[in-house]
Amino acid sequence: MLKPEAARESLREHMLLLREFVRYPFHTAALAPSSRHLAHRMAAAVPLSTAKSVVELGPGTGALTKALLPRLDQQARFLAVELNPTFAEEWRRQFPGRQVEVGNVVNLRQICSRHDMHSADCIVSGLPWPSFPIALQEAGLEEVLSLLNPGGQMVTFGYHVGMCMPSGRHFMRLAQKRFRHVERLAWEWRNLPPAYILRCTR
Numbered sequence: 001m002l003k004p005e006a007a008r009e010s011l012r013e014h015m016l017l018l019r020e021f022v023r024y025p026f027h028t029a030a031l032a033p034s035s036r037h038l039a040h041r042m043a044a045a046v047p048l049s050t051a052k053s054v055v056e057l058g059p060g061t062g063a064l065t066k067a068l069l070p071r072l073d074q075q076a077r078f079l080a081v082e083l084n085p086t087f088a089e090e091w092r093r094q095f096p097g098r099q100v101e102v103g104n105v106v107n108l109r110q111i112c113s114r115h116d117m118h119s120a121d122c123i124v125s126g127l128p129w130p131s132f133p134i135a136l137q138e139a140g141l142e143e144v145l146s147l148l149n150p151g152g153q154m155v156t157f158g159y160h161v162g163m164c165m166p167s168g169r170h171f172m173r174l175a176q177k178r179f180r181h182v183e184r185l186a187w188e189w190r191n192l193p194p195a196y197i198l199r200c201t202r
């Protein structure tokens with residue numbers, strides 16, 4: 001059971017995500033923040049503790065960030081990139097001292113280089129790739145690939161509905177073509193809706 005204050009905070013995050021979903025359904029593409037179970041599985045899927053530079057894409061209300069930050073080495077660089085300024089503002093409130101840039105994944109390298117970050121060992125993505133138009137999937141994935149070090153990994157998640165959409169199938173084919181290795185990890189059922197995790201190695 002959550003303590004009253006934690007329950008209030010969780011409700012606030014849910015309401016904010018829901019409100020932004022109504023405003024920007026295709027960018028937000030989720031009715032609830034990821035569960036802590038999904039967040040822990042995502043964080044455990046990539047070698048965060050040895051990574052020197054980590055980027056989080058589409059942090060939203062910070063559901064994944066909460067599981068990522070405690071695993072990072074103290075010296076590791078960390079940057080979050082979020083399209084929606086309302087989410088970025090909420091994220092800054094929750095993680096003072098950490099950096100989030102308002103921007104689009106298609107400008108990822110440029111955004112990171114402004115922070116003197118020229119490569120990444122791990123990218124944790126909350127982006128709704130299947131709901132992106134094909135041109136955005138392709139441009140975004142190229143940015144991810146050119147930022148990742150050889151052997152570096154991106155972990156991302158998706159829902160069953162996205163997997164069945166033609167654009168979701170296109171994303172899977174694209175990832176399989178452009179990454180050296182793509183693994184679909186077991187479903188996380190304790191999430192609304194249940195989600196699969198994809199680990200892609202450059």
Ligand SMILES: C[S@@+](CC[C@H](N)C(=O)[O-])C[C@H]1O[C@@H](n2cnc3c(N)ncnc32)[C@H](O)[C@@H]1O
Pocket residue numbers: 027028029030032033034057058059060061062063064081082083084087103104105106125126127128
């Ligand atoms: C499905 S929500 C995930 C939020 C959070 N990571 C979670 O797991 O609860 C997708 C997030 O990606 C952001 N986003 C969508 N398109 C983006 C883009 N092109 N570049 C950067 N962020 C984007 C949205 O604003 C939103 O915060």
